[in-house]
Amino acid sequence: MSKELKTNTELESMIMDRVRKNADWWYVKSAIVTPVQRNAPHLPNWDAAFVVDGAALRPADIHYLVTAFQNQYDLIEA
Helix, strand or coil: CCCEEECHHHHHHHHHHHHHCCHHHCCEEEEEEEECCCCCCCCCCEEEEEEECCCCCCCCCHHHHHHHHHHHEEECCC
């Protein structure tokens, strides 16, 4: 089963839509999706980093959100 292809802008928007629905993640201001080298066909070809307000850290459980999207979508490679 192949994954649906998305641009980094589309993935960032989808991630932030979910982040905004979680009141506990109010301090996450934006997501940045960047390509990563795929070491195997089933592994993701992108990862996400986050800009947070102040000294707050990236929420630990946001990893599950990113993993869910990585399992569904591949980044369109230029």
